[in-house]
Amino acid sequence: MQQSLTIARLVGPVLAAIGVGMLANETAYRQMAAQFLSDYPFIYFSGILALVAGLYIINVHNIWTRDWRSLITAIGWIITCIGVFRILAPQFTVYVAGSIVAMSGLFIGAGIVLLTLGGFITFKGYVA
Amino acid sequence: MERSHFLAKLIGPVCIAGGLGMLFNTTTYRAMFERALHDHMLIYLSGVIALTIGLAIVILHNDWKWQWPLIITVFGWLAVVGGVLRMIAPQVVESYGLSLLGTPNFFIIDGGVAVLLGVLLSYFGYLDPPQLSHARRSRSRRRR
Numbered sequence: 001m002q003q004s005l006t007i008a009r010l011v012g013p014v015l016a017a018i019g020v021g022m023l024a025n026e027t028a029y030r031q032m033a034a035q036f037l038s039d040y041p042f043i044y045f046s047g048i049l050a051l052v053a054g055l056y057i058i059n060v061h062n063i064w065t066r067d068w069r070s071l072i073t074a075i076g077w078i079i080t081c082i083g084v085f086r087i088l089a090p091q092f093t094v095y096v097a098g099s100i101v102a103m104s105g106l107f108i109g110a111g112i113v114l115l116t117l118g119g120f121i122t123f124k125g126y127v128a
Numbered sequence: 129m130e131r132s133h134f135l136a137k138l139i140g141p142v143c144i145a146g147g148l149g150m151l152f153n154t155t156t157y158r159a160m161f162e163r164a165l166h167d168h169m170l171i172y173l174s175g176v177i178a179l180t181i182g183l184a185i186v187i188l189h190n191d192w193k194w195q196w197p198l199i200i201t202v203f204g205w206l207a208v209v210g211g212v213l214r215m216i217a218p219q220v221v222e223s224y225g226l227s228l229l230g231t232p233n234f235f236i237i238d239g240g241v242a243v244l245l246g247v248l249l250s251y252f253g254y255l256d257p258p259q260l261s262h263a264r265r266s267r268s269r270r271r272r
Contacts (some may be wrong), residue, residue: 040160041170049177051145055138087145091156 003061004069008125011057011075016118022111033101040090047086047093054080068124071117131189132197136253139203143246150239157235165225168218175214182207196252199245 022029036042057076063069086093100106150157164170185204191197214221228234 039163040156041164041167044160044164045170045174045177048142048146051142052138052181055141059134059137084141084145087142088149089153089156090160091153 001069004063004072005125007057007061007072008068008121011072012118012120012122012125014118015114016122019111019113019115019118022107023115026107026111029107030101033097037094037098037101040094043086043090043093047083047090049083050079051083051087054078054083068120071121132191132200133253133256135185135189135200136197136249138253139200140246140248140250140253143242144250145246147239147242147244147246150235150242154235158229161225161229165222165229168222171214171218171221175211175218177211178207179211179215182209182211196248199249 036046054076058073058080061069061072061076063073164174182204185200186208189197189200189204191201
């Protein structure tokens with residue numbers, strides 16, 4: 001349980017901050033995403049960081065119970081898969097993410113999802 | 129030993145993914161590395177990350193016994209030296225890296241070594257956990 005709380009205290013606020021950023025600063029985020037996707041080295045470095053972070057989470061916390069802790073494990077697996085994908089094929093990341101970023105309401109929708117998820121995990125980590 | 133296994137679980141798959149990328153996605157990797165080597169800020173940032181990760185490894189794991197965990201210690205020290213060099217002199221890293229990229233079969237050799245190292249570390253990390261190693265060692269001692 002202690003391990004879940006520690007990871008929740010780290011992951012929750014980061015997700016919530018990204019969510020708030022997307023909602024409050026959509027134009028800058030769209031420009032940032034376009035710049036990120038035009039540069040393979042950024043995609044590669046972010047892939048290495050994501051893979052290390054994801055592997056860390058699933059190695060210390062591979063819990064699939066019927067409560068909020070499964071969310072942490074799922075986030076770990078998602079980050080690991082994203083990291084592998086970015087390292088193996090940065091050009092496909094550009095292709096996939098480019099079409100996703102082109103959607104008009106993406107940042108509002110993703111911002112709401114991330115803020116809700118991050119807020120919930122932060123609440124579980126710090127308060128509950 | 130517990131710590132060696134944990135670090136092997138993190139480093140092994142990263143080496144495999146990077147190595148497979150080098151072997152099977154050579155064109156994109158060449159373009160990516162050339163672009164990264166011309167950007168001093170990116171070299172500097174990768175140096176900060178490499179130095180931090182390297183220092184964490186050598187502080188937690190400075191094991192010089194002639195066994196597989198030695199790979200992790202050497203990896204940590206290489207990350208420290210590489211990180212310091214990138215932070216102090218990005219232009220040297222740029223010229224050295226570009227000359228390395230110019231050597232024939234660079235990605236095949238580098239990718240092959242990375243995949244081999246990654247497979248070795250992943251094997252020790254995931255398939256040879258400490259309790260299994262202890263059991264094997266005590267069994268072989270009993271046989272003697």
